Amino acid sequence: MSQVSSIVEQVERVIDGKSAAVETALVVLLAEGHLLIEDVPGVGKTVLAKAMARTLGCSVSRIQFTPDLLPSDVTGVAVYEQQSGEFVFKPGAVFANVVIGDEINRASPKTQSALLESMEERHVTVDGTTHQLATPFAVIATQNPVEMEGTFPLPEAQLDRFMARISMGYPDEGAELSMLRDRDGGDPLDAIAPVTSVEGMRAMIASARAVHASPAVEQYGVSLVRATRTDPDVRLGASPRAALHLLRAAKSRAYVHGREFVLPDDLVALSGPVLAHRIATHRGSGEDAVARVLEATPVPSGARHQP
Structure with missing residues (x-):
């Protein structure tokens, strides 16, 4: 084990x-x-x-x-x-x-x-x-x-x-x-x-950091974060630090699941926990805003392919 x-x-x-x-x-x-x-x-x-x-x-x-x-x-x-x-x-x-x-x-x-x-x-x-x-x-x-x-x-x-x-x-x-x-x-x-x-712990952290994220996956993460800033119901969108945290967490999730590469599914699974608390809304919740962003943001071509 x-x-x-x-x-x-x-x-x-x-x-x-x-x-x-x-x-x-x-x-x-x-x-x-x-x-x-x-x-x-x-x-x-x-x-x-x-x-x-x-x-x-x-x-x-x-x-x-x-x-x-x-x-x-x-x-x-x-x-x-x-x-x-x-x-x-x-x-x-x-x-x-x-x-x-x-x-x-x-x-x-x-x-x-x-x-x-x-x-x-x-x-x-x-x-x-x-x-x-x-x-x-x-x-x-x-x-x-x-x-x-x-x-x-x-x-x-x-x-x-x-x-x-x-x-x-x-x-x-x-x-x-x-x-x-x-x-x-x-x-x-x-x-x-x-x-x-x-x-x-240090060894596991290093292994998680070494997980591969393709340019298409990185683009998808940035697109998700940037989309929170243009939602009409959002007063304050996610910060650039949020994009960094989302990618790091996605690499860690891939490592926990036994993979050496990040999938868009990792970003989707973590978007709520990583982004919602950083979003201030005019109405609704941060979780609602993240759900809208996920629905409206397409996955870039090639992001689902393994390296």
């Missing part, structure tokens, strides 16, 4: 009936992206984040975002030590391979923005000194819908840092019954064992 299959199998031991969400989460991590899991409380957002992190054998930290959380709690702070007479940097929770940001939209916008530099630049700057983050580095953040009490909507600049946004949804009846039985005797997360290591 490949490492990819082993990771998926381990995570699905605690996440019943959510194969698409598990696959997308793994795709994002292997594409060196950040994942936003948005849904109502109690559907397994944090469990998915914890399960995925545990299988990877990397360093993990968890930040519980609350209204009183400070930016320095995230990034770290320089502390004066009397013995040495110097300021010493004390790393914050962001210094880990996988950072789980729980209920990120319950913190103030100032604290939310503390993640901006680390998510994009892979480093943080405190008191004029830059500190590099670990590699690989990924943020898996959860948030409740913005219409719920006690939430601060994430600004467009921060949403654009997330490669993909997914929703868990309620489990079907069979999965919910299975959950009741499996969790009656303890926490199933305790049974998850690491499948790989930091070095293994």
